[in-house]
Amino acid sequence: MSLNTKVIDTMFSSSVEERDLIEKLASIGQLHLLFTGVDTLPQPEPAFRAIMDQLKKIDSSLAPLGGIVGYHRTFLQLLHNNPNTTTSGNYAPPNGPDFSEASPERNEAIQWGIETLPLMAEVYPVGGAGDRLNWHDLQSGDPLPAATLPFLGHTLLEGLLRDLRARELLHSRELFNPVILMTSQAKNNSAWIQQILEENNWFDRPKELFFLIEQPLIPVITEEGTWSIESPLKLQLKPGGHGAIWQMMLTTGAFDWLRSHNRKKILIRQINNPIAGLDANLLAFTGYGCHHDHSFGFASCLRQVNASEGMNVCLQHRGQETITNIEYTEFTKRGIADEPLSADTPYSRFPSNTNLLFADIDHIEQLIPQNPLPGMILNLKNSVGTVRAGRIETTMQNIADSMLSEPYTTFITFNTRRKTISVAKKEYLPEQPISETPVGAYADWLANMHDLLTNHCHMTLPPLTPDATLIHSPPFHVTYHPALGPLWSSIAQKIRGGILHKGSEIQLDIANLTLENLTLDGSLIIINRSLTGTCTLRNVTITNKGPKNSNTFWQGVQQRHEACTLIIDGDGSFTAENITLTGNQTIHVPAGKHLTRREQKR
Known part of the structure; x- marks a missing residue:
């Protein structure tokens, strides 16, 4: 290909x-690809400088593999099925405590979780491209x-941050745990x-x-071994997996930053799993890990045979063992048979890797030099x-x-x-199936709400309906701020009895609530943004036209015909007993004020 003089001059006047x-790039046969069509660019120099700056960052981030050259060669090795670098050995189902039901052991782990919150920080990989969500800005159309x-x-x-705040409040209102966010350029x-943070x-x-x-x-490479080019002097780039997080935390000083805040352990959550903070799940998990001073942990659950998700295994090698993760694309390579627990169950003998992780920051930092980009897969x-x-993608759990x-x-906990x-x-x-979609997550949310309100709070609810009806007309719609609990045992002390009629909606953005024998046919919205106000409703009947049918219930952006809305500012409080609230109305209680409504005696 012919290069114009300006580009050649720019190249030869480059820095060392x-x-x-x-x-x-030349050594791996990719240099010429960058300049395909470069003579069509009106100003090639800025484009050249931009890609050089980009390549510097890529080369640095891939230093554990040997930079861009090592990345290219490792890609080809994985492409041709060269043996994985992960330690070989035997794989057995892992064992650990089951926290799915109330028990003295779970209660103890929850208490440990609350007591050790000041030792904890949170890490959220939020840089995923989310290509399959097809999610765009409504105004600009940008992805x-x-x-x-x-x-x-x-x-x-x-x-995720609301879930965190709810757990912090169980310890003290003054506690705020550090949060690390790994973003990306995607x-x-x-x-x-x-x-989002600033707004x-x-x-x-x-x-x-x-x-x-x-x-x-990192660069996208074809199975023919050529780098993918979007346009002259512009590479096609994608995120390289969340396994890069440990190396990035090391090079950016994140571990030292955590120590400066006296933190010893971290909880890692992925952005696309919105229900993991329910009930005692995270508190019992982190409490168990902290109390036993573990290096690393997995919060797991049942996994269906042949599901497209990773599994947790106990890796046994030379008399030693560790609990780790195997991605579903690697089962055959590792000689793992994805078999059911028994002949009469659809669930695998290996549990699901959920990417709810616990880690000791000192131990993780010590291991990064020997495993800087863990779990490499193609x-x-x-x-x-x-x-x-x-x-190449890497997986944070395979540290x-x-x-x-x-x-x-x-x-591991279950x-x-x-x-x-x-x-x-x-x-x-x-x-199409709703699994792994926001609608599927909403279906699971509703199933959890039905369980919570019927079996723990003893409310009467309409039955759950088939998935198809969840889009436009769910049988009920319930949301609450996690600080209402998050423990379901706490919520059950605040919500007792009552009836929720078909098509009704409850939105409880409040922490301090007493809801006894509520009868709701329509929409009830309670808002206390400070989480310091109080609302008490005893033997109250609320009737209005409620929410409209729409396809946005999972987003939480309902349109309503009518609603009963209670807005409590600051530490204000509202009490209603033995009354009926009918139609579209808003009751606003200012901070520091108390408003009471009771049945008038005749």
Whole structure:
């Protein structure tokens, strides 16, 4: 290909680092691809400079593999099925405590979880591209990252932070745990995350307790071994998996930052699993890990045979063992048979890897040099024309592969599946299964709400309906701020008895609530943003036209014919007893005020 003089001059006037990158590209036979069609660019120099800057970041982030050259060669090795670098051995089903039902052991773990909250921090990989969600900005049409997807009235990111706040409040109102967010350059992800945080005043959390890391994207390579080019001097780039988070935390000083806040352990959650914070799941999990001072842990649940999700296994090697993860694409390579627990169950003998993880920061940091990019697998879900293409992905949970020997210890806990994982990975399409869609997560949410309100709070609810009706007309719609609990045993003390008629809606954005024998036919909305106000409703009947049928229930953006809305500012309080509230009405209680409504005596 003919290069114009300006580009040649720019290349030869490059810095030493840039010339080194050019030589690296040439050594793996990819340099010429970058300049295909470069003579059509009116100003090639800025494009050249931009890609050099981009390649510097990529080369640095891939340093554990040997930079871009090592990445290219590793891709080809994986493509040709060279042996995986993970330690070989035997794989057995892992054992651990089951926290799915109330028990003295679970109660003890919950208490440990509350007591050790000041030792904890949270880590959220939020940089996924979310291609399959087909989620776009309504005004600009620009693709949006998964973290911005609304679910039950809040973005997925805010949902995780609301869950965290609820757990913190069980310890003290003054406690705010540090949060690390790993963003990426995909779909302008970093800018969107920053914008969400700033527009929402950091969700009323101290700004200085957020630590943002940006994960560089990596090149897409075809199965023919050529790098994919979007346009002249522009590579096709994709996120390289959340396994990069440990190396990124090391190079950005995140571990030292956590220590500066006196933190020792971290909880890792993925952005696309909005239900994991229900009930005692996270408290019991982290409490167990902290109390036993474990290095790493998995919160797991049942997994169906042949499901497209990873499994947790006990890796046994030379008399030592660790609990780790095997991705479903690797089962055959590892010689693992995905068999049921027994002949009469659809569930696998190996539980699900949910990517709800616990980690000791000192132990993780020690292991990064020997396993900087854990769990490398090949993702060939892209294409260039008719040729398959993809990139190397890494998995954060496979840092546990390096924990076979002392002093490292791993553990696993179990819970009910629908209270542990229900992901929003892909767009819901009519006539298609709802699994792994936001609608599927909403279906699991409703099933959990039915369980909570009927079996724990002893309310009477309409029965759950088939999935098809959930889109436009669910049998009921219930949301609440996690600070109402999050423990269901606590919520059961606040909501006692009552009737929820078909098509009714309850939205409880409040922590301090007494709801006894409520009869609801329509919509009831209680809002106390400070979580310091109080609302008491005893023997109250509420009747209005309620929500309209729509396709946005899972988003939490309902349109309503009528609603009874109670807005309580600050530490205000509202009490209603033995009355009926009819039609569309809003009751507003200012901060510091108390409003009471009772049946008038004759």
